[in-house]
Amino acid sequence: MQSSIRASRAAIAPILYGMxxxxxxxxxxxxxxxxxxxxTVLPSVPSVVGALGNLLLTVGFWIEVLETLGIALFGWGLAAVLGVAVGVVVGTSDVANAAIRFSFEFLRPIPAIVILPLVMLILGPTAEMGVFLIVFGVTLPIAAQTAAGVESVDPVMLNTARSFGMTRGEVLWRVILPGASPFVGTAMRVxxxxxxxxxxxxGMLGGAPGIGNSLAIAQLAGRNEDIFAYVLVLGLMGLLLQTVAIRTERRLLHWHASYRKGH
Structure with a gap:
């Protein structure tokens, strides 16, 4: 009985502290x-809440939310596919490692925003421009983490799998990817x-559709209440996205021994 009470208190405490x-x-x-x-410099809480309420009642606002989430999620998924594929190749091939590693180290410190003017000239203020920016900024970190995960797989497990006659595809699917999955999960969450x-x-600097574009327009128009309201919305969206990523990681990797020990 006491243990259940302590457990419930331990579960409720973080929520109370957060509130x-x-x-x-x-x-x-x-x-x-x-x-x-x-x-007008720093709007009060009630005025921002009122502006947020007005935004919530407009159809255009919800379209902007969906556009923002759509660009972010599509770019995230595309970067995951490319990053994991490149990371597996780099981690399993010495030739690819030697050929690509220098490019990794050269490109990783470059912020994605640096290429924004060039991407704007090529793709214009479109959703594709936002997706490309995400892929450029996220693929390399995911690939680097994946390669590190592949390289950390126990060689004994690899040799054992090969001794049982597994093909390269089976070794990749049954040994390498499961062994590297915690690294991939961490990269995706970050x-x-x-x-x-x-x-x-x-959206703010390149005119891509979504909340960023509306935030820039509100800034030019001097609607500070709307600016703060958009910031609150973006904070909630970021919290939602991070929560989904954490729970998905826990659900998919609950079987991994290192993950259980760390959580």
Missing amino acids: LGIVVLLAVWQWGSIQVASE AAPITLILTVVA
């Missing part, structure tokens, strides 16, 4: 809006919020 943090943040925000000379950030950047 307390939100209340403190809102209180500080409201205090700051009172201290500034003009509310990449989740980055995809949303790049989607917003593509």
Whole structure:
């Protein structure tokens, strides 16, 4: 009985602490809006909530949300496919490792936003431009993590699988990919919020469809309440995307011994 009570308290405590943090943040925000000379500089909490309520009642806002999520998720999925494929090739082939590793190290420090002007010239202010920006910014980290996971697979397991007569495809599917899956899962989880950030950047600076474009328009029009309302929406979307990524990782990798030990 006592153990169940302790377990329930342990489960509820993080939620309560999170709510307390939100209340403190809102209180500080409201205090700051009172201290500034003009509310147009830092809108009050009620005015932002009102602006958010008005946005929620418009069809265009929900279209922008869907466009933003669609670009982010499609780019995330495409980057995952490309990143895992490249990572497996690099991790399993010494020739590919030697040929591609230098390019990895050269391209990884380059922020995706650097190529935004060039991508805008080629693709224009389109959803494709946002997807390309995400793929450029996320594929290489996923590939690097995948390659590290492939290289960490126990050689004894590989030799045992080959001694049982498994083909290269079977070894890849049954030994290498399961062994590297925690690395891939971590890379995907870390990449989740980055995809949303790049989607917003593509909209704000490149005119791609979605909330980022509307945020830039609100900034030009001086609608500070709408700006803060969009920021709140993006924060909630990022929290939702990260939560989905974490739960998906836990559900898919619950069987892995290292994952169970770490969680």
